[in-house]
Amino acid sequence: MTAIRRSLLRWYRANQRDLPWRRTRDPYAIWISETMLQQTRVEAVIPYYERFLDRFPDVAALADADADDVLGAWAGLGYYSRARNLQAAARQVAQSHGGRLPDDVDALRALPGIGRYTAGALASIAFDRPEPIVDGNVARVLSRLLGIREDIKSPAVVRRLWDEAAALAKGPSPGDLNQALMELGATVCVPGEPRCPRCPLRRQCDAQRAGDAAALPVQTKKPPVKSVAAAAAWLPRRGKVLAVRRPPQGLLGGMWELPGGELEAREEPAAGLHRALRERVGLRVRSAEYVGRVDHLFTHRRLRLHLFRCDAPEGRTRLAGFDAHRWLSPKALATLPHAATMRKALALFDGASAPGT
Numbered sequence: 001m002t003a004i005r006r007s008l009l010r011w012y013r014a015n016q017r018d019l020p021w022r023r024t025r026d027p028y029a030i031w032i033s034e035t036m037l038q039q040t041r042v043e044a045v046i047p048y049y050e051r052f053l054d055r056f057p058d059v060a061a062l063a064d065a066d067a068d069d070v071l072g073a074w075a076g077l078g079y080y081s082r083a084r085n086l087q088a089a090a091r092q093v094a095q096s097h098g099g100r101l102p103d104d105v106d107a108l109r110a111l112p113g114i115g116r117y118t119a120g121a122l123a124s125i126a127f128d129r130p131e132p133i134v135d136g137n138v139a140r141v142l143s144r145l146l147g148i149r150e151d152i153k154s155p156a157v158v159r160r161l162w163d164e165a166a167a168l169a170k171g172p173s174p175g176d177l178n179q180a181l182m183e184l185g186a187t188v189c190v191p192g193e194p195r196c197p198r199c200p201l202r203r204q205c206d207a208q209r210a211g212d213a214a215a216l217p218v219q220t221k222k223p224p225v226k227s228v229a230a231a232a233a234w235l236p237r238r239g240k241v242l243a244v245r246r247p248p249q250g251l252l253g254g255m256w257e258l259p260g261g262e263l264e265a266r267e268e269p270a271a272g273l274h275r276a277l278r279e280r281v282g283l284r285v286r287s288a289e290y291v292g293r294v295d296h297l298f299t300h301r302r303l304r305l306h307l308f309r310c311d312a313p314e315g316r317t318r319l320a321g322f323d324a325h326r327w328l329s330p331k332a333l334a335t336l337p338h339a340a341t342m343r344k345a346l347a348l349f350d351g352a353s354a355p356g357t
């Protein structure tokens, strides 16, 4: 254990990538980075991290911000519940902890959106507490290093990985040690073929000795991605366009989009659009001109969104499945927080330049 720790720390100090969140000891900034890095690649996070901190430089700024501004700063990163939880937690920190993030795991885990991983990351990286972290990179490194050849997601293996990571973290510089494990997984002990000749742990590594590193970790097959079709409309009225907001819980919660809905089995996009507009926003349209479609891959589903430009709708707006609506100029519409699918959709309407009737 001591030899592994020493090798890891020495390697990390010589080889770590220069990343913006590694230049700070500010727990708030580290919290933002750790939250953004969940499910998102480092290169994609960097510009978002820098813009977010410019805009909301501390807990108080984030707690006091308008929820739409926070979602807007997050738009494009995906998994929007992370942004909503971040702000809810900032408000709790402002109210109950004097604006300073608590430094122990239990108090951190009591905050919205902070699970075992983020609490361990904050406690160890920001406060140098001997707390473990297990993410995908750490799990891969440990499974190869220790020769764990059972399903990496099974409860027994998950328990073991946390126990092993906890034992490793109980030494000098736990924050650096945890980051070293993650960095090794991201740059050397990568998925598929690892780069063992460059690895500081090659002498201690079970999988390297056994020659089956590329086959580890053992993972049972993921469930197939579900395909979903939907239709949405550019609905103009007196120079403005209708935008609707998803309720806070669930997929893309709190994001704005063009009104519409999922198609039923074997339903034609145009027919589905008319039905969805009636059922979900209470409006009827006479004509709907097909503009095109956009495809987007989420973690568990593949969405095909058909887009239509309609005439001015009849009826009064009644929402079902959305929690707010606004009639907006196309320019204002483009500034609302919206997900990547909707950004692609708006681009189809030629930068939303012509609102129609």
Ligand code: SF4
Binding pocket: 141, 144, 145, 188, 189, 190, 194, 195, 196, 199, 200, 201, 202, 203, 205, 206, 207, 208, 213
């Ligand atoms: Fe991963 Fe190879 Fe290092 Fe083992 S020796 S931890 S398989 S990179």
